[in-house]
Amino acid sequence: MNRFLTQATLDFFVAFGVVLGASMLAGMAALFIWQPPQTIMLDIVVRIKIWAVVVAIGGSIDPIRVIEWNVSKGALSPAIMQVAYILFAFLGAHLASELVQWMCRNAG
Template identity: 90%
Template sequence: MNRFFTQATLDFFVAFGVVLGASMLAGMASLFLWQSPQTTMLDIAARIKIWAVVVAIGGSIDPIRVIEWNVSEGYLSPAIMQIAYILFAFLGAHLAGELIQWMCRSAG
């Protein structure tokens, strides 16, 4: 169970970092382009969430194959763990998006 929590925590923070980092860097880039950093950051945060989840769970279709194979073989525990990893990654990406929204609202 320790490995599960370790991997779930890593997935959460990787997805969180991808959304937060991409949004912040896009906001900085928008300053060089004389565009609104708030608009750019909000747009990037919304568009990059799915990619943050993909990056966090391994960047490929393998986790989905693990789920499919385990369910078809009748092993539900590994499939549930993979789904939980995806949910933790989604939670990290979503919370980072909410943080970006909060920062842009309070700055504006």
């Protein structure tokens, strides 16, 4: 169980960091190209969210294969753990997305 919580926490914060970091850097880049930072940040945060989940779970199709293989063998516990990792990553990406949207709404 300790390994599960460790990996789930890492997945959450990696996805959170990808979304937050990408949107903040995009906002800084917007200043260099004379665009409104909030507009660019809000555009990036929507587009990067799914990629943050992919990065957090390993950047490949392997977690999906693990789910498929374990379900086909009747071992539901490892499959449920993989789904939970994906959900934790999504939660991290979504929370960061909501934070950026909140910051952009309250900045002006």
